[in-house]
Amino acid sequence: MSLALHVNVDHVATLRQARGTRYPDPVEAALQAERAGADGITVHLREDRRHIQERDVRVLREVVRGTYNLEMAASDDGLRIALAVRPDHVTLVPERREERTTEGGLEVAGARASLAKVIAPLQAAGIKVSLFIAPDLAQIDASAALGVEQVELHTGEYAEAALRAHALEALRSGAAHAHAAGLRVAAGHGLNVANVAAIAAIDAVVELNIGHAIVADAVFEGFAGAVRAMREAMDRGRAGL
Numbered sequence: 666m667s668l669a670l671h672v673n674v675d676h677v678a679t680l681r682q683a684r685g686t687r688y689p690d691p692v693e694a695a696l697q698a699e700r701a702g703a704d705g706i707t708v709h710l711r712e713d714r715r716h717i718q719e720r721d722v723r724v725l726r727e728v729v730r731g732t733y734n735l736e737m738a739a740s741d742d743g744l745r746i747a748l749a750v751r752p753d754h755v756t757l758v759p760e761r762r763e764e765r766t767t768e769g770g771l772e773v774a775g776a777r778a779s780l781a782k783v784i785a786p787l788q789a790a791g792i793k794v795s796l797f798i799a800p801d802l803a804q805i806d807a808s809a810a811l812g813v814e815q816v817e818l819h820t821g822e823y824a825e826a827a828l829r830a831h832a833l834e835a836l837r838s839g840a841a842h843a844h845a846a847g848l849r850v851a852a853g854h855g856l857n858v859a860n861v862a863a864i865a866a867i868d869a870v871v872e873l874n875i876g877h878a879i880v881a882d883a884v885f886e887g888f889a890g891a892v893r894a895m896r897e898a899m900d901r902g903r904a905g906l
Protein backbone atom coordinates (compact mmCIF):
# COMPACT_ATOMS: atom_id res chain seq x y z
CA MET A 666 0.00 0.00 0.00
CA SER A 667 1.26 3.49 -0.71
CA LEU A 668 1.81 6.06 1.99
CA ALA A 669 0.35 9.56 1.60
CA LEU A 670 1.87 12.69 3.08
CA HIS A 671 -0.63 15.28 4.24
CA VAL A 672 1.09 18.50 5.21
CA ASN A 673 -0.45 20.42 8.11
CA VAL A 674 0.05 24.17 7.53
CA ASP A 675 -1.30 25.40 10.92
CA HIS A 676 2.01 26.80 12.08
CA VAL A 677 2.45 29.02 9.06
CA ALA A 678 -0.68 30.67 10.41
CA THR A 679 0.82 30.69 13.92
CA LEU A 680 3.60 32.94 12.62
CA ARG A 681 1.09 35.22 10.89
CA GLN A 682 -1.13 35.49 13.96
CA ALA A 683 1.86 36.33 16.17
CA ARG A 684 1.92 39.76 14.49
CA GLY A 685 -1.58 40.07 13.10
CA THR A 686 -0.17 40.48 9.59
CA ARG A 687 -1.44 39.01 6.32
CA TYR A 688 1.76 36.99 5.86
CA PRO A 689 2.99 34.29 5.86
CA ASP A 690 -0.12 32.79 4.25
CA PRO A 691 -0.94 29.11 4.93
CA VAL A 692 -2.62 29.07 1.51
CA GLU A 693 0.71 29.81 -0.17
CA ALA A 694 2.33 27.09 1.95
CA ALA A 695 -0.34 24.62 0.81
CA LEU A 696 0.31 25.43 -2.85
CA GLN A 697 4.05 24.96 -2.38
CA ALA A 698 3.57 21.74 -0.41
CA GLU A 699 1.43 20.20 -3.14
CA ARG A 700 3.90 21.25 -5.84
CA ALA A 701 6.67 19.61 -3.78
CA GLY A 702 4.81 16.29 -3.61
CA ALA A 703 2.32 16.45 -0.72
CA ASP A 704 -0.75 14.29 -1.35
CA GLY A 705 -3.02 16.47 0.74
CA ILE A 706 -3.31 19.42 3.09
CA THR A 707 -4.50 19.40 6.68
CA VAL A 708 -5.56 22.29 8.91
CA HIS A 709 -6.91 22.40 12.45
CA LEU A 710 -9.54 25.06 13.03
CA ARG A 711 -9.25 25.44 16.78
CA GLU A 712 -12.10 26.90 18.79
CA ASP A 713 -9.83 29.72 20.02
CA ARG A 714 -8.70 30.45 16.42
CA ARG A 715 -5.11 30.70 17.59
CA HIS A 716 -3.71 29.91 14.14
CA ILE A 717 -6.01 28.85 11.28
CA GLN A 718 -8.92 31.25 10.62
CA GLU A 719 -12.24 30.57 8.91
CA ARG A 720 -10.98 32.49 5.88
CA ASP A 721 -8.09 30.02 5.53
CA VAL A 722 -10.46 27.06 5.69
CA ARG A 723 -12.63 28.54 2.93
CA VAL A 724 -9.80 29.63 0.61
CA LEU A 725 -7.97 26.31 0.97
CA ARG A 726 -11.08 24.51 -0.29
CA GLU A 727 -10.67 26.48 -3.51
CA VAL A 728 -6.98 25.74 -4.01
CA VAL A 729 -6.15 22.30 -2.57
CA ARG A 730 -6.01 19.72 -5.35
CA GLY A 731 -5.24 16.63 -3.29
CA THR A 732 -7.09 15.52 -0.19
CA TYR A 733 -8.26 18.38 1.99
CA ASN A 734 -8.55 17.35 5.63
CA LEU A 735 -10.14 19.63 8.24
CA GLU A 736 -9.38 18.84 11.88
CA MET A 737 -11.88 20.14 14.40
CA ALA A 738 -13.62 19.45 17.68
CA ALA A 739 -16.95 17.61 17.52
CA SER A 740 -18.91 20.82 18.13
CA ASP A 741 -21.94 22.54 16.54
CA ASP A 742 -19.70 25.36 15.35
CA GLY A 743 -17.24 22.94 13.71
CA LEU A 744 -20.08 21.05 12.07
CA ARG A 745 -21.59 24.23 10.63
CA ILE A 746 -18.27 25.25 9.06
CA ALA A 747 -17.47 21.76 7.73
CA LEU A 748 -20.88 21.45 6.07
CA ALA A 749 -20.43 24.87 4.45
CA VAL A 750 -16.86 24.25 3.25
CA ARG A 751 -17.06 20.52 2.41
CA PRO A 752 -13.50 19.29 2.92
CA ASP A 753 -12.79 15.75 1.68
CA HIS A 754 -12.10 14.50 5.20
CA VAL A 755 -12.96 15.76 8.66
CA THR A 756 -10.78 14.55 11.52
CA LEU A 757 -12.47 14.87 14.89
CA VAL A 758 -9.98 15.72 17.62
CA PRO A 759 -10.28 16.41 21.34
CA GLU A 760 -9.70 20.04 22.20
CA ARG A 761 -8.92 21.86 25.40
CA ARG A 762 -8.30 25.58 25.26
CA GLU A 763 -5.39 25.57 27.67
CA GLU A 764 -3.43 22.87 25.87
CA ARG A 765 -0.37 23.76 23.80
CA THR A 766 -1.24 21.17 21.16
CA THR A 767 -3.62 18.21 20.84
CA GLU A 768 -2.41 16.28 23.83
CA GLY A 769 -4.36 13.06 23.73
CA GLY A 770 -6.73 11.05 21.57
CA LEU A 771 -10.51 11.17 21.58
CA GLU A 772 -12.40 9.25 24.22
CA VAL A 773 -14.62 7.50 21.67
CA ALA A 774 -16.15 4.78 23.77
CA GLY A 775 -17.46 7.24 26.36
CA ALA A 776 -18.80 9.80 23.87
CA ARG A 777 -20.54 7.70 21.26
CA ALA A 778 -23.83 9.60 21.27
CA SER A 779 -22.29 13.08 20.97
CA LEU A 780 -19.83 11.91 18.29
CA ALA A 781 -22.58 10.19 16.29
CA LYS A 782 -24.52 13.48 16.17
CA VAL A 783 -21.62 15.11 14.32
CA ILE A 784 -20.53 12.09 12.27
CA ALA A 785 -23.94 11.38 10.68
CA PRO A 786 -24.45 14.79 9.00
CA LEU A 787 -20.83 14.86 7.81
CA GLN A 788 -21.14 11.45 6.18
CA ALA A 789 -24.54 12.36 4.73
CA ALA A 790 -22.77 15.29 3.02
CA GLY A 791 -20.21 12.92 1.50
CA ILE A 792 -17.38 13.88 3.87
CA LYS A 793 -15.22 11.02 5.13
CA VAL A 794 -14.74 11.04 8.90
CA SER A 795 -11.55 10.18 10.76
CA LEU A 796 -11.22 9.94 14.55
CA PHE A 797 -7.92 10.94 16.19
CA ILE A 798 -7.32 8.31 18.86
CA ALA A 799 -4.61 6.72 20.95
CA PRO A 800 -3.46 3.33 19.60
CA ASP A 801 -5.73 1.64 22.09
CA LEU A 802 -7.73 -1.43 21.04
CA ALA A 803 -10.90 -0.36 22.88
CA GLN A 804 -10.86 3.07 21.15
CA ILE A 805 -10.28 1.41 17.78
CA ASP A 806 -13.20 -0.98 18.29
CA ALA A 807 -15.45 1.87 19.42
CA SER A 808 -14.44 3.85 16.29
CA ALA A 809 -15.24 0.92 14.01
CA ALA A 810 -18.61 0.50 15.74
CA LEU A 811 -19.42 4.15 14.99
CA GLY A 812 -19.01 3.48 11.26
CA VAL A 813 -16.29 6.02 10.49
CA GLU A 814 -14.05 5.52 7.46
CA GLN A 815 -10.72 6.15 9.19
CA VAL A 816 -8.82 6.44 12.43
CA GLU A 817 -5.69 8.53 12.91
CA LEU A 818 -3.40 7.01 15.50
CA HIS A 819 -1.74 9.55 17.83
CA THR A 820 2.03 9.21 17.52
CA GLY A 821 2.79 11.82 20.20
CA GLU A 822 3.75 9.29 22.83
CA TYR A 823 6.08 7.52 20.39
CA ALA A 824 7.65 10.87 19.41
CA GLU A 825 8.31 11.85 23.02
CA ALA A 826 8.92 8.56 24.75
CA ALA A 827 12.30 7.80 26.20
CA LEU A 828 11.40 4.15 25.75
CA ARG A 829 10.22 4.23 22.17
CA ALA A 830 9.95 0.50 21.59
CA HIS A 831 6.84 0.16 23.74
CA ALA A 832 5.01 3.07 22.07
CA LEU A 833 6.01 1.80 18.64
CA GLU A 834 4.68 -1.66 19.40
CA ALA A 835 1.34 -0.16 20.47
CA LEU A 836 1.15 1.71 17.14
CA ARG A 837 2.03 -1.43 15.16
CA SER A 838 -0.60 -3.58 16.81
CA GLY A 839 -3.17 -0.76 16.83
CA ALA A 840 -2.67 -0.19 13.08
CA ALA A 841 -3.06 -3.90 12.32
CA HIS A 842 -6.16 -4.12 14.52
CA ALA A 843 -7.78 -1.08 12.87
CA HIS A 844 -6.97 -2.36 9.38
CA ALA A 845 -8.48 -5.75 10.21
CA ALA A 846 -11.62 -3.95 11.43
CA GLY A 847 -11.96 -2.39 7.97
CA LEU A 848 -10.73 1.08 8.90
CA ARG A 849 -8.34 3.18 6.83
CA VAL A 850 -5.37 3.97 9.09
CA ALA A 851 -3.60 7.33 9.34
CA ALA A 852 -1.06 8.47 11.93
CA GLY A 853 0.44 11.71 13.11
CA HIS A 854 1.64 14.15 15.76
CA GLY A 855 5.21 14.97 16.66
CA LEU A 856 6.71 13.28 13.60
CA ASN A 857 9.92 14.65 12.08
CA VAL A 858 12.57 13.50 9.59
CA ALA A 859 14.49 11.75 12.37
CA ASN A 860 11.63 9.67 13.79
CA VAL A 861 9.26 9.14 10.85
CA ALA A 862 10.90 6.04 9.33
CA ALA A 863 9.61 3.52 11.88
CA ILE A 864 6.05 4.82 11.48
CA ALA A 865 6.32 4.86 7.68
CA ALA A 866 7.39 1.21 7.88
CA ILE A 867 4.03 0.14 9.40
CA ASP A 868 2.26 -1.47 6.45
CA ALA A 869 -1.31 -0.78 7.56
CA VAL A 870 -0.65 2.97 7.87
CA VAL A 871 -1.55 4.69 4.58
CA GLU A 872 -1.41 8.38 5.54
CA LEU A 873 0.74 10.62 7.73
CA ASN A 874 -0.29 14.11 8.89
CA ILE A 875 2.79 16.17 9.64
CA GLY A 876 2.99 19.87 10.47
CA HIS A 877 5.20 21.42 13.09
CA ALA A 878 8.48 19.79 12.03
CA ILE A 879 7.95 20.65 8.35
CA VAL A 880 7.23 24.30 9.14
CA ALA A 881 10.27 24.39 11.45
CA ASP A 882 12.53 22.89 8.77
CA ALA A 883 11.08 25.30 6.20
CA VAL A 884 12.65 28.22 8.09
CA PHE A 885 16.05 26.95 6.97
CA GLU A 886 15.29 24.89 3.87
CA GLY A 887 12.26 26.58 2.34
CA PHE A 888 8.82 24.99 2.32
CA ALA A 889 9.33 22.85 -0.78
CA GLY A 890 12.71 21.60 0.48
CA ALA A 891 11.24 20.65 3.85
CA VAL A 892 8.35 18.75 2.22
CA ARG A 893 10.73 16.91 -0.11
CA ALA A 894 13.02 15.97 2.80
CA MET A 895 10.05 14.55 4.70
CA ARG A 896 8.84 12.64 1.65
CA GLU A 897 12.32 11.11 1.24
CA ALA A 898 12.52 10.13 4.93
CA MET A 899 9.08 8.49 4.64
CA ASP A 900 10.03 6.62 1.47
CA ARG A 901 13.24 5.32 3.06
CA GLY A 902 11.25 4.12 6.07
CA ARG A 903 8.59 2.47 3.91
CA ALA A 904 11.28 0.66 1.93
CA GLY A 905 12.89 -0.53 5.17
CA LEU A 906 16.16 1.32 4.52
Ligand code: PXP
Pocket residue numbers: 673675709736756758766767797817852853854855856874875876877878
Ligand atom coordinates in the same frame (compact mmCIF):
# COMPACT_ATOMS: atom_id res chain seq x y z
N1 PXP B 1 -2.72 14.97 13.36
C1 PXP B 1 -3.58 15.58 14.21
C2 PXP B 1 -4.94 14.99 14.40
C3 PXP B 1 -3.22 16.78 14.87
O1 PXP B 1 -4.11 17.36 15.70
C4 PXP B 1 -1.95 17.33 14.62
C5 PXP B 1 -1.57 18.61 15.30
O2 PXP B 1 -2.44 19.62 14.91
C6 PXP B 1 -1.10 16.68 13.71
C7 PXP B 1 -1.50 15.48 13.13
C8 PXP B 1 0.25 17.22 13.34
O3 PXP B 1 1.10 17.24 14.43
P1 PXP B 1 2.52 17.94 14.29
O4 PXP B 1 2.24 19.40 14.05
O5 PXP B 1 3.18 17.65 15.59
O6 PXP B 1 3.21 17.32 13.11
